[in-house]
């Protein structure tokens with residue numbers, strides 16, 4: 621996971637470390653007066669803008685190559701700069717660690733959303749059941765699998781769930797969601813192909829009300845911004861069902877384009893949270909690093925495999941550990 625990103629950040633650490641070592645050497649070569657001042661300064665050097673600038677330029681290009689979105693790269697650059705420039709480094713201390721800490725902190729800041737969502741608490745705090753979640757995204761992003769994983773997770777947390785088979789567009793979609801739901805022991809409300817997806821969702825909500833179920837998960841057809849009709853249909857589903865949350869499901873392997881997709885969906889229907897799938901196969905990590913910053917909605921979960929238990933509530937610290945850890 622994130623091997624490429626790890627490599628690039630390590631390279632940055634090394635370059636800045638070398639620059640600081642160069643500064644140390646200049647001090648050691650200084651005149652007796654300079655050396656005296658140097659000892660008085662407790663044998664320390666200050667990290668200067670010029671020490672990090674070149675390495676930041678390089679990192680900027682490499683992050684873009686790792687599919688981190690441009691605005692995220694710029695924000696990261698600013699934060700890394702703030703975290704490192706002006707820092708005093710005592711000679712003999714572990715410079716690599718100090719630089720890495722500055723990087724970690726910058727990434728953590730970028731990843732930490734303004735508003736966090738505790739899904740279970742949010743569901744339980746809704747006075748009138750059910751809590752409605754609509755899932756939107758491109759074709760093949762892993763939406764249906766993710767809905768089944770989330771249904772499984774919600775049930776493990778003691779909540780009653782029903783799924784609305786609102787992808788009445790793609791051949792085989794209804795059978796696919798039924799099969800997943802059967803395996804995780806959740807009922808599906810369906811109509812036939814070509815039926816109004818908003819009507820299916822509406823029926824699922826009525827079903828949940830009648831049975832006292834806590835959550836309705838609405839599976840919608842995969843679409844993109846060029847499918848005008850499907851985008852309008854998605855807005856209709858949102859209008860009719862008034863979901864408590866709209867979750868964008870994106871394939872992390874799609875890199876920067878998944879960030880662009882999320883922006884377009886966010887314009888059409890406001891996205892409240894993100895689930896990124898296939899993180900287990902993602903060497904670049906760019907989408908995960910950028911998406912929350914780009915649309916201002918938190919990553920709620922990440923998919924880390926094909927099994928129903930392979931869904932992790934997202935935690936920024938866990939992500940940073942994955943980047944800086946050894947694999």
Ligand SMILES: Nc1nc2c(ncn2[C@@H]2O[C@H](COP(=O)(O)OP(=O)(O)OP(=O)(O)O)[C@@H](O)[C@H]2O)c(=O)[nH]1
Pocket residue numbers: 757758759760761762763764765766787790793841842843897898899900901922923924925926930
């Ligand atoms: N490795 C891995 N594979 C995943 C993950 N999530 C989903 N997949 C796989 O991605 C493929 C597509 O998933 P689907 O759930 O069918 O995609 P979808 O978005 O419902 O497709 P549409 O109905 O066309 O929108 C399947 O083979 C899933 O097993 C994940 O977290 N890790």
